Amino acid sequence: MIKFGTGGWRAIIGDEFTKANVRLLVQGLADRINEEAAFRPDGRPGRVVIGYDRRFLSDTAAWWAVEVLVANGVPVTIIDRPSPTPTTMWTVRNLDAAYGIAVTASHNPALYNGIKIFLPGGRDADVDVTDELTAHVATLTDADVRSVEPHVARTSELVTIQKSLNWYLDAIIDKLDIDTIRHAHMRIVLDPMFGVSETSLQTILLTARCQVSVIHDRHDPLFGGRMPSPTEGTVTALRHAVLESGADLGIATDGDADRLGIIDDKGHYLTPNQVLVLLYDYLLTRKGWSGPAVRNMSTTHLLDRVAQAHGQVCYEVPVGFKWISAKMAETDAVIGGESSGGLTVRGHIAGKDGVYAGSLLVEAVAASGTKLSELYADLVERYGELVMVEGAYGFTAERRSDLTSRIFEAHDLPDFAALGQETEKITWDDGCKVYFTNGGWTTIRFSGTEPLLRVFCEMPTHDEARAVADTIATYYALD
Structure with a gap:
C-alpha cells in the first residue's frame, strides 16, 4: 500500500492515505532510526524534523507522526504551522537532524496527500533508503505500531515545537543582493x-x-x-x-x-526551463560564479549551451530531484533543475526551493536594469532557442501493462525518420529518451507521482516538437 515515487509517497486521502498507513510508515522510519542509534557517538536515536503544508489532514498527520516517534523514543522538532517544504529541508540541515518528514502531496490534486522523507543535510531520500523502508513497512501490522496519546506527545520532553520560519528566511535574505x-x-x-x-x-x-x-x-x-x-x-x-x-x-x-x-x-508565461537557464546564465555572467549545471533527462538542453559557452559541463540525470542533488554534490555544480519547476543553487539546500528561486530571479531582473521580457530576449539572442511541448496521458491498469510491454520491453517506437528527424541515439535508463541529430530530443516515461504517461519533446521549432509529440500520441493511441 505504501510505495515511494520520484517525489515521496503520495496517495488519495481516505483510500491509501490513512491514519493507519501514516502510522505504519512512521513506525518503519522509527525502527530504522533506532537501529542506526548504535552507530551514533552518543548511542541515542537521531532527531527528526517534521513540517506540513495546508492540505487537508496535513497538520493532523504531522502530529500522528510525532505520536509514533515519541513512543519509540525519537526526538522530534515539529514546525507547527503550514510552511514550505524547503523550510523542513533547511531545518534538517541546520539542526544536523537524522531525518526529515514533510506532510505534503506537493502539486498533486487536492484529493491527494503524502509524505516526503529527507536524509541528513536535508536532501531527498535516495532509492536505496526508500526501497529498504518500503520493504520493512510491508512486514509491519497495526499491532507493531507504538504510539502515545496526543496530549502526551504535545507535552513530551522529546518534542520541540517550532513556530518561527525566520531562520530559513534569514538564510535566503543573506544570500541575496538586497541593496540591488x-x-x-x-x-x-x-x-x-x-x-x-x-x-x-x-x-x-x-x-x-x-x-x-x-x-x-x-x-x-x-x-x-x-x-x-x-x-x-x-x-x-x-x-x-x-x-x-x-x-x-x-x-x-x-x-x-x-x-x-x-x-x-x-x-x-516563462517556463521552468526558461527560468532555470536565466538563473544559470545570471550566476555565471553577472555574479561571476563558476561550475557545471545538472538537469534531468526531460529538461531543456539550452542549459547545455549556456554551460558550453562558459567552458562548463551540463550533466544529465534521471527524473527525481534526489538524482539532481546527488550529482550537484558530486560535481560542485552551480545549479540544478527540472522542467517541472524545481531548482536549487549551490550553497543552499540540496533540494528544490521555489521561494529561493523566485527571490533570486527578482534579484537577476533588478541587477539587469531591464525588464524580464528583455532579459530573456537577450538570452535567446546569445544562445538561440529551443521549444518544448509535453503531454500527460492517463491509463487503466490493463493499459499500463500494454504500454509497458510495447514501449519499454519490446522497444516499439514510431518511425521518426518519416518526420525528417534522424535519430542519433536512444537510451532506456529511465523510460525512453530519443536524441535527434538536430539537437532535439523526446522522452517517454511513466510519472513517478501520478498515474500518467508523460511525453516531452524539445526541438528548434514548435512545429517540429509538436509533430514528434503528436506522432507518439497517435502511435500509441494515447488520449
Whole structure:
C-alpha cells in the first residue's frame, strides 16, 4: 500500500492515505532510526524534523507522526504551522537532524496527500533508503505500531515545537543582493495558489522594499478547484494581475512551494526551463560564479549551451530531484533543475526551493536594469532557442501493462525518420529518451507521482516538437 515515487509517497486521502498507513510508515522510519542509534557517538536515536503544508489532514498527520516517534523514543522538532517544504529541508540541515518528514502531496490534486522523507543535510531520500523502508513497512501490522496519546506527545520532553520560519528566511535574505533589489523599486505579484509560500516570499520581498500584492492567499484545501501546480494553464489570474497592475513580474508557487512558475512584465508565461537557464546564465555572467549545471533527462538542453559557452559541463540525470542533488554534490555544480519547476543553487539546500528561486530571479531582473521580457530576449539572442511541448496521458491498469510491454520491453517506437528527424541515439535508463541529430530530443516515461504517461519533446521549432509529440500520441493511441 505504501510505495515511494520520484517525489515521496503520495496517495488519495481516505483510500491509501490513512491514519493507519501514516502510522505504519512512521513506525518503519522509527525502527530504522533506532537501529542506526548504535552507530551514533552518543548511542541515542537521531532527531527528526517534521513540517506540513495546508492540505487537508496535513497538520493532523504531522502530529500522528510525532505520536509514533515519541513512543519509540525519537526526538522530534515539529514546525507547527503550514510552511514550505524547503523550510523542513533547511531545518534538517541546520539542526544536523537524522531525518526529515514533510506532510505534503506537493502539486498533486487536492484529493491527494503524502509524505516526503529527507536524509541528513536535508536532501531527498535516495532509492536505496526508500526501497529498504518500503520493504520493512510491508512486514509491519497495526499491532507493531507504538504510539502515545496526543496530549502526551504535545507535552513530551522529546518534542520541540517550532513556530518561527525566520531562520530559513534569514538564510535566503543573506544570500541575496538586497541593496540591488531595494533600489530597483520592483512591483511583484505573488500567487501561492492557496499554498504555503505567501508569508515566506512576501517577507523576503518586502525586506527588499518591493511593492508586493498577493492573490489566492486564503486557506483552501481544494486549491480553488485547480491543480496547485504553476503551469501555463493554471496561472491565468496571475497573468491578468501582472498586466492590470503593471507589475515587473508575477511569481506562482505550487502547494508546498518547492516549484515555481513566472509571468513576465508583458504577461508571458516563462517556463521552468526558461527560468532555470536565466538563473544559470545570471550566476555565471553577472555574479561571476563558476561550475557545471545538472538537469534531468526531460529538461531543456539550452542549459547545455549556456554551460558550453562558459567552458562548463551540463550533466544529465534521471527524473527525481534526489538524482539532481546527488550529482550537484558530486560535481560542485552551480545549479540544478527540472522542467517541472524545481531548482536549487549551490550553497543552499540540496533540494528544490521555489521561494529561493523566485527571490533570486527578482534579484537577476533588478541587477539587469531591464525588464524580464528583455532579459530573456537577450538570452535567446546569445544562445538561440529551443521549444518544448509535453503531454500527460492517463491509463487503466490493463493499459499500463500494454504500454509497458510495447514501449519499454519490446522497444516499439514510431518511425521518426518519416518526420525528417534522424535519430542519433536512444537510451532506456529511465523510460525512453530519443536524441535527434538536430539537437532535439523526446522522452517517454511513466510519472513517478501520478498515474500518467508523460511525453516531452524539445526541438528548434514548435512545429517540429509538436509533430514528434503528436506522432507518439497517435502511435500509441494515447488520449
